[in-house]
Amino acid sequence: MNKAGSRASDHQETRQFGFVEWFRPGEYERAEVALPDILESGASYLRTHLSWAEYLAPGGQQWFDWLIPRIGSEIDLLPCIHYTPPSLSRTGRSSGPPIDLKSYADFVDHVLTRYGRYISHIELWNEPNNLLDWDWRHDSDFLLFCEMVGGAAYWAKQRGYKPVLGGPCPFDPYWLNLMGTRGVLGVVDAVGFHGFPGTWDSEEASWGGWDMHLGEMRGIIDRYNADAEIWITETGYSTWRNDEIEQARRFIKALNVPADRMYWYSWCDVPPDVPVQEGLWFDPRHYHLGAVSHDNKPKLLARLLTEGGVKRLEEVAALAAPNIASGAAPIVVTGGSGFVGCNLADSLLSDGEDVIILDSLARSGVDQNLSWLKERHGGRVHPVLADVRDLLGIEAAFRDAKAVFHYAAQTAVTTSLVDPLEDFETNARGTLNVLESVRRAGKRAPVIFASTNKVYGALDDLGLVELGDRYLPEDETVRTQGI
Template sequence: MSKTGPRSLKKQETRRFGFVEWFRPGEHERTEAVLPDIIASGASYLRTHLSWAEYLAPGGEEWFDWLIPRVGGEIDLLPCIHYTPPSLSRTGRSSGPPVDPKSYADFVDHILTRYGRYFRHVELWNEPNNLLDWDWRQDSDFLLFCEMIGGAAYWAKQRGYKPVLGGPCPFDPYWLNLMGERGVLGVIDAVGFHGFPGTWDSEQATWGGWDMHLGEMREIIDRYNADAEIWITEAGYSTWRNDEIEQARRFIKALNVPADRMYWYSWRDVPPDVPVQEGLWFDPRHYHLGAVSHDNKPKLLGRLLMEGGLGRLEEVTALATPQIAAGAAPVVVTGGSGFVGSNLADSLLNDGEDVIILDNLGRSGVDQNLSWLIERHGARVHPVLADVRDLMGIEAAFKDAKAVFHYAAQTAVTTSLIDPLDDFETNARGTINVLESVRKAGKRAPVIFASTNKVYGALDDLMMIELDDRYLPEDQLVRMQGIAEDRPLDFCTPYGCSKGVADQYILDYAKSFGIPAAVLRMSCIYGPRQFGTEDQGWVAHFLIRAFAGEAISIYGDGKQVRDILHVDDAVAAYRSLLANIDRAAGNAFNLGGGPRNAVSVLSVLREIGELTGRPVETSFGPWRAGDQFYFVANTQKLERETGWEARIGWREGLRHLAEWLIANRFGGRQIRREKRKVSA
């Protein structure tokens, strides 16, 4: 009887997983940074290489004397012993068979003596059917390989260790059967398997699915050693197209296949300046296999594991895409799990619309908004978990769309200054991907884009009057009406540039391709379902910090003025613009609270103090790049074209947000209520 069934049940019970991480000589700092994160992710195992070639190179022994105890003392370690020292190789390269196959067994014996207390299993070679790891042209019948590995495995077992046979890549059942016929399978405890479905085309062409390949593998192994386990020593999915949700799904899939262990390749991306392997041509897929980026920015997989382990990961990846009925014409909301997007989607769903939520769930907490929408509206919510940077991954979502609201974006000026390339890819390329998807669908669906007041730059030419708690423009008309759309564009900061580029592409697609598209250049929006941070969503961030009793950092002097707008009013503006898209297409409109809701940062802080019943602790830092002393939107053009107007005064709206935060984040405690008239 095959062991696939019982082993599968065992796998479900243990729910253990590991990561593969190659540490190069001298990477002490990187090892110290990566190891705690791998452990914090819930991983039970770590597979790393112990290069025979590197060990005998200058400084190699000292490196592994540090690495193996450091890693093996913290986590269940699987060292992969491979790579022939060039001086001992038949080809002079690390992939060449050793001149004397027994010398490999001698080295394994040395490693067991020196480091054996730090591991129980030892992996013997890696990808032996891959020319980059084993030059089988020098060993076409694998006689040298079998002599080398068989001897090392036999001796390791004699010493009480459990040898693991390195997995072929791609899987080759004929090679594995040959290992059985030659007696290698009879002296090992586990056989490795490598699988990267969906990442490499060469593998895709021969990929038959985990169950088929592991079943075939189990059948071969059972003929020679029924007690041997199957380990997935490498599984992975490259996010080179930014499809991070698919990586998370593939991880769960690999974890649940009938194998005794699963090692995911890898925790961190390979840095772009590091060659993956000597002689290997550049392939971007090799550089994006990690659960976090090379500079330790969490991808979805890494973030969810760090937030709540497998349970959290399964909760999010279970958000499937329900089928949309034939003939249905959904509204697509990109970034629909975000703050404004989820509020807009809820409004549309309340009116009976089918809504596609296209979101990469890249920001912590936004999956809660998606779950909230599904709980409220059920099957009319259609999650498409994809990234607007991935054109191939999003096109299908727009096929039957009757309208598109495009919110998906990188939203922070500070982040754009740290990583302007990613900011451009998300905001500029992501927007043109959306436009091209709509154009390809051929149905001229209206597209309404969430732009920003940052396209007007820092407004340095506006002369200001400095009062005790705010700045006001000297120009009386601007003071009375705000900044209008005839203000010249002046992109400032990478964020302003990327959003400005997107803004202009939206308007041009209306002209060049007849797509009814329009732009709303937003000021500061606030309200329920906002996960405010220091960099974006400052009104919610201030309230969250104040309710938590934590200090608030102010950049600048706090006298800068914004016209804050409640999200309910913002949603009404977007819907009004869609309803009037025939005459509004090709135009940009400013959207904010207007002069009636113009407040300084200091005045918002005072109001928060009234709500919490205590002064807010603050600290002040330098001004941030591109920050405007004053921005109040002149919304008269939008009002004329659509009949929209802001209805919620800022004090009323601030109290509404405070009550929502209390109910949803702070256990329902009461906020202070003053007996005074609430005004705008």
């Protein structure tokens, strides 16, 4: 077996993964909340940035004096050292090359002296082909970058640490080969790769698949330093369309590619009032890359990892197999993994119907109901793991439906008061998406809308009597005809 194949095999056996999380100066409470949750997810690594510019700003050293030991004492920490202090930059910006290139190596040396006992690897810069991280207009041939990073990497190795070369985004094999010819690859222990398939349009045009890109990367690295590892230092998937199951699938895919480490970007969504590099709400996809929401609500990825790790994640992702024979006319049950939905589906399946179960699995444990249906009815159960808030994600499920039972909903009144926007998106917009999907299908399928017991109120005037193993209305007419 070749080196790449051996590494891939070892990687799949250990099944280790990490998260990326940038902490802004002063976010003591957020770091204290996030760290135990990240550990509970089963993560082995955490990548965060140690901004040279922020370190030299007022209060910066005190912040990192707290953050690096706090995280590094709990988990394998990869600090990414980037951003030139504007006062030391040739452009007056944090993305500009430093006036004295050696000053970057001096800062790396300072970091290793001050925090070295908490780290083994150190990442040198981030996305050097991104103008917001490295202004290559002032370094068009990357000579300045190579001298700056190469010198820092050489010195870090002399001190017994393992430097990691920051990954470009999108991947650029010509840039990587340039790093080899300039000698940078020869003084690093790992090379970073950034890739976000399915999220960024600019990347989709050049995305050839994990195997192609990492194979090309391995071939280049082997020419200059065959011992260097490949680390996926950033990959992720934005749930801006509420397609959380796709995020889980992409995580599994990234975990099984031939790389020595995988860092998922990110643990937590960016808060809606915080600007990203490009500006406040420059692109909504930036704000939904986390495994948990900005207010720390677990998405499907975080919940499943916390419940049972990668194995649990794979079990649930494997439930979705909506293969329906040509010409079939299934019945769609949205929210079909819930209590009422799965019992209705069981009845329909027992009558010989094919049933599409459309469910986001947002409620913990409902995947067990879906597994129960599959065990009882086999191939006539067709799970579609999607969210009714995602019109593009659900539309195909209704294409051949002969009838639709709509049970997908946010059911808790208390939740509707705490987060009325999410409640509206699920219950109102979600219902509209279902109706629109049926309309576009053109089959005139009837839609049976399940309301809620809340419309009946408390029913304080309804007398109940105990009959056998249940309580029933004492009024015989109500008992037989309903309310």
